[in-house]
Amino acid sequence: MSITFYYSPQSSAGRIRVSLAELDVPHEIIRVDLRAGDQKKPDFLALNPNGKVPTLVIDGTPMFESVAIQIALGERYGVQKGLWPAPGAPERLMALTWLVWGQVSLTGALFHYMANTSEYFPKEMHNEKQAEQALTEVRDLLRILDSRLDGRPYLTGERCTLADLDLASVLGWGLPAAKIDSSEQKNVHGWLGRIMERPAVKAAMVET
Ligand SMILES: N[C@@H](CCC(=O)N[C@@H](CS)C(=O)NCC(=O)O)C(=O)O
Missing domain, CATH: 3.40.30.10 (Glutaredoxin)
Known part of the structure; x- marks a missing residue:
């Protein structure tokens, strides 16, 4: 291979x-x-x-x-x-669901917000109404993530999967870059902190 x-x-x-x-x-x-x-x-x-x-x-x-x-x-x-559930396990379906949700729904809304606010995008592209709408969406989705992580250390349960690593890699960079404070979402905050401590994630965050 x-x-x-x-x-x-x-x-x-x-x-x-x-x-x-x-x-x-x-x-x-x-x-x-x-x-x-x-x-x-x-x-x-x-x-x-x-x-x-x-x-x-x-x-x-x-x-x-x-x-x-x-x-x-x-x-x-x-x-x-041990980073992806076995075929046929209910956790496999959960991992697929949350992996796609993380990229399509949450990352989609986060990038929509950034496109309308952040210095990474030209100022003339920024639109206040769009930004407001995108921020409401991001906040709603963060609340959904927070309740998913309530009583569950990871998205599919006890084990960290590629779905957690994927979404945390985006949020670990994207929330501070978008200047969105997620500390109110205690479960998200704890989950993100745990994943950010993993050596592979730490290394990728600082690589130039
Ligand atoms: N939906 C794609 C997005 C990939 C993407 O946007 N990559 C950016 C870097 S963050 C890129 O290569 N941009 C180069 C360009 O557009 O010229 C994925 O998840 O793989």
Whole structure:
């Protein structure tokens, strides 16, 4: 089995960096310089026509979209490592649900808010009404996450899975970047703190 990981630090690819490290999967890393535009070069576009990282090539087959990559890694390596529930277990369905919810619903709303407020996006794109609506949505979703984590250390129960690592990697960076205080959500706060302490997550957060 050969895995090539096209990666750029401090990007969506960080979540896959964490998973590969946690799963201890041998792989080759190719750094993609997003500022230099490496992702728009023909060789890269042949692997991922979107011109984005993460991109992972498994035995010659390119994959993109971090959620799809997380599921593939979970199925191939995660069960044995205890980071992805076994097929047929109810926890497998929960992990899929919360992994996709985290990316589509919560991360979607968070990025919508950031697009309308943050310095990462041009000021002329900012819209106050859109920002207000997105913030309400983020807060509602954080409350949903908080109640999911009530009496449960991780999203699927007692064990940390790739779904936790994926969502925590986004929130660990995204909440402070969006200047959203989540300390009122005590369960989210505790869960995030525990995951941020994991060596693979810590390393990805500071990598340059
Ligand atoms: N939905 C994609 C998003 C990937 C994405 O937006 N990647 C950004 C980095 S955070 C990128 O490569 N941007 C380069 C560009 O758009 O030129 C995923 O989850 O994999």
